[in-house]
Amino acid sequence: MQRSVSSLSLSPSVKVKLVNAGFQFTADLLHVKPLQLSKETSLSQLEALEVLQAVRGETGGGASSSLTALELLQKEEELRSIVTFSSQLDAALGGGLPVGKTTEICGAPGVGKTQLCLQLAVDVQVPQCFGGVGGQVVYIDTEGSFLLQRVVDIATAAVQHCSLLVEDDEQQVAMATFTVETILSNTFLVRCHDYVELLAELHLLPDFLSNHPKVRLLVIDSVAFPFRQHFDDLSQRTRLLNGLAQQLISMATSHKIAVLMTNQMTTRLRGGQSQQVPALGESWGHAATIRLLLHWAGPQRLANVFKSPNHMGATVRYQITSEGFRDVDQSEQPPSKRARKHTVQMAAAREPSET
Amino acid sequence: MDQLELNPRIIAAVSRAHLKSAREVLCVSGSDLQRVTGLSSSDVQQLLIAAATSCRRHHPIAALVLHRKFDAGLRLSVGCPVLNQLLRGGLLVGGVTELSGESGAGKTQLALQLCLSVQYPTQYGGLHSGAVYICTEDSFPIKRLQQLITDQSLLRSDVPPSLISSLQFSDRIYIEHVADLDSLQVCLSRRVPLLLTRGLVRLLVVDSLAALFRSEFQAADWLERSKQLLTFSSTLHHLSSRFTTPVLCINQVTDFLSSSDDSLGPLSSSVSPALGLLWANQVMVRLMMRRLQVTVAQGDQSSVLRRLEVVFAPHLARSGRDAAVEGEGVLTSV
Numbered sequence: 028m029q030r031s032v033s034s035l036s037l038s039p040s041v042k043v044k045l046v047n048a049g050f051q052f053t054a055d056l057l058h059v060k061p062l063q064l065s066k067e068t069s070l071s072q073l074e075a076l077e078v079l080q081a082v083r084g085e086t087g088g089g090a091s092s093s094l095t096a097l098e099l100l101q102k103e104e105e106l107r108s109i110v111t112f113s114s115q116l117d118a119a120l121g122g123g124l125p126v127g128k129t130t131e132i133c134g135a136p137g138v139g140k141t142q143l144c145l146q147l148a149v150d151v152q153v154p155q156c157f158g159g160v161g162g163q164v165v166y167i168d169t170e171g172s173f174l175l176q177r178v179v180d181i182a183t184a185a186v187q188h189c190s191l192l193v194e195d196d197e198q199q200v201a202m203a204t205f206t207v208e209t210i211l212s213n214t215f216l217v218r219c220h221d222y223v224e225l226l227a228e229l230h231l232l233p234d235f236l237s238n239h240p241k242v243r244l245l246v247i248d249s250v251a252f253p254f255r256q257h258f259d260d261l262s263q264r265t266r267l268l269n270g271l272a273q274q275l276i277s278m279a280t281s282h283k284i285a286v287l288m289t290n291q292m293t294t295r296l297r298g299g300q301s302q303q304v305p306a307l308g309e310s311w312g313h314a315a316t317i318r319l320l321l322h323w324a325g326p327q328r329l330a331n332v333f334k335s336p337n338h339m340g341a342t343v344r345y346q347i348t349s350e351g352f353r354d355v356d357q358s359e360q361p362p363s364k365r366a367r368k369h370t371v372q373m374a375a376a377r378e379p380s381e382t
Numbered sequence: 383m384d385q386l387e388l389n390p391r392i393i394a395a396v397s398r399a400h401l402k403s404a405r406e407v408l409c410v411s412g413s414d415l416q417r418v419t420g421l422s423s424s425d426v427q428q429l430l431i432a433a434a435t436s437c438r439r440h441h442p443i444a445a446l447v448l449h450r451k452f453d454a455g456l457r458l459s460v461g462c463p464v465l466n467q468l469l470r471g472g473l474l475v476g477g478v479t480e481l482s483g484e485s486g487a488g489k490t491q492l493a494l495q496l497c498l499s500v501q502y503p504t505q506y507g508g509l510h511s512g513a514v515y516i517c518t519e520d521s522f523p524i525k526r527l528q529q530l531i532t533d534q535s536l537l538r539s540d541v542p543p544s545l546i547s548s549l550q551f552s553d554r555i556y557i558e559h560v561a562d563l564d565s566l567q568v569c570l571s572r573r574v575p576l577l578l579t580r581g582l583v584r585l586l587v588v589d590s591l592a593a594l595f596r597s598e599f600q601a602a603d604w605l606e607r608s609k610q611l612l613t614f615s616s617t618l619h620h621l622s623s624r625f626t627t628p629v630l631c632i633n634q635v636t637d638f639l640s641s642s643d644d645s646l647g648p649l650s651s652s653v654s655p656a657l658g659l660l661w662a663n664q665v666m667v668r669l670m671m672r673r674l675q676v677t678v679a680q681g682d683q684s685s686v687l688r689r690l691e692v693v694f695a696p697h698l699a700r701s702g703r704d705a706a707v708e709g710e711g712v713l714t715s716v
Binding site: 038039040041081138142165166170176178179180213220227228252255266267269291293326349 | 431471477648658662665699
């Protein structure tokens with residue numbers, strides 16, 4: 028398979044000159060001297076040198092090898108999902124929040140998007156011996172809704188759950204590293220006040236993630252808020268959002284993190300009827316692999332997985348308690364049905380419900 | 383642009399493309415940048431990183447560091463211990479808090495109470511500063527304010543009387559009358575930032591919102607209204623975060639149009655806050671006040687009991703407390 032010249036990291040005008048001079052593929056450039064190249068393509072000598080360096084750099088260095096689908100499947104299975112404290116939601120998501128993918132939460136104000144984000148920011152830190160991922164989290168807050176008072180509530184409840192589940196020495200040791208203080212120290216907070224700051228932060232994140240390989244979750248709460256300020260040029264907004272979506276997907280896969288973002292709802296008129304739809308436009312709908320819609324149905328809160336490549340759309344009930352995002356209490360399971368090995372999900376299901 | 387640490391060749395290409403600042407560079411999408419500057423993709427990467435570094439305010443901080451700061455969890459007391467408990471301390475000092483309710487519910491009463499409460503030192507739940515009160519409809523209730531000031535020692539039994547009498551409350555409440563959107567924008571972009579910069583105020587009250595945004599626009603001007611509302615909200619948020627100042631917006635209510643319009647959650651009354659979903663998305667803490675059917679007797683006077691409810695907030699449960707509007711203010715007698 029020949030690699031074409033236009034895929035090299037060069038300026039467009041240089042590429043045009045190369046193609047016009049007949050150099051279609053990088054293989055053509057392998058045995059050319061700089062002086063000869065500059066004569067044939069009318070590039071300056073410096074530019075010709077850069078071209079040849081680019082060619083040699085890119086073919087000499089580790090060209091990304093292609094993977095078979097089986098290898099990809101194995102890689103995916105190695106990445107554990109982030110388990111929430113809501114077993115129903117985990118089931119609907121196919122095991123939990125998937126690592127290596129982007130997930131979006133949409134919903135009206137007050138329905139629980141930030142609560143779920145805060146819950147996951149704590150859940151990602153649950154040690155591996157309890158069924159968690161044991162990772163760190165980067166939390167980008169654009170609205171100011173990351174309130175320490177609430178984070179401490181959720182962290183305290185999570186630590187309490189896990190300490191009730193301790194069965195062996197390994198878990199006992201792990202509990203020493205899972206306290207409210209360590210949870211707060213493993214949560215990296217960034218406050219962005221407008222969309223330019225958000226874009227800046229995302230350009231600098233890959234570097235941060237390389238320096239902090241234990242990060243397994245990136246939360247952006249919310250993407251909508253800074254981008255719904257008045258934009259004179261909506262097509263510019265669309266282009267910026269597309270670029271942002273690509274950056275997030277690439278960060279998710281290359282750094283093996285789960286990306287979680289929240290979106291607002293907006294009203295749209297359709298044939299005289301108004302309905303609520305996720306904000307940020309149609310093309311943004313393709314940004315996330317999985318989309319969750321949180322909404323009210325009377326006094327109940329429902330979570331609907333309405334876009335997912337793996338699972339059919341499921342709707343589950345949830346509640347927000349003082350301890351965080353939880354299932355609504357189901358009727359008690361008979362003891363024989365409980366598995367012997369306790370996990371975080373089981374403890375959460377047994378918890379008494381609160382309003 | 384010159385301050386960025388970049389190869390001069392890259393900076394030259396950027397200025398040829400008429401991009402004057404790091405912010406402008408970030409606002410152009412990656413592929414557009416390549417096209418406009420003629421730089422290679424690795425150069426564009428370098429450019430973006432340099433621009434981003436200069437636009438970024440802080441590195442990611444561990445939440446533990448914030449938790450340990452002396453002013454973590456700072457709140458503005460409402461003046462009544464039971465209502466403070468409902469709010470887990472009081473008003474948030476960052477972000478917009480909305481207080482909506484029917485007329486006569488007691489919203490202005492609570493706002494006046496906050497204008498006094500902010501003037502106490504932080505150990506008594508205040509912010510040791512004044513308040514700016516933007517009136518958009520009725521004239522400011524100056525007599526009621528005087529009454530509240532006179533009776534402060536009755537309300538705030540937690541504060542030593544000598545401190546209360548030493549504070550010149552009315553001197554530190556700045557009242558602005560604003561009749562339309564243009565003068566509101568002028569007020570928020572000039573007079574209010576000046577007061578905030580000088581440290582004279584640390585509470586901003588807008589009473590009330592819906593009055594301005596509803597009357598000025600017909601249904602057809604919905605797009606213009608949305609734009610104005612977003613600009614207004616953006617200004618409030620910037621002021622709030624820049625000066626760590628609580629912002630209280632008083633809003634009116636509209637009737638529930640239909641039972642299917644429950645997207646914003648169940649409400650305990652048949653009215654919902656005005657200005658719709660667009661405004662609701664801008665609010666961090668939504669409170670509602672309503673009159674109950676119950677009256678409470680105080681001596682030989684009886685007044686209607688009120689209820690202050692949390693509709694949503696990131697750190698508060700959906701709950702409420704009953705309160706009475708007495709001579710000394712809005713409070714729940716234990």
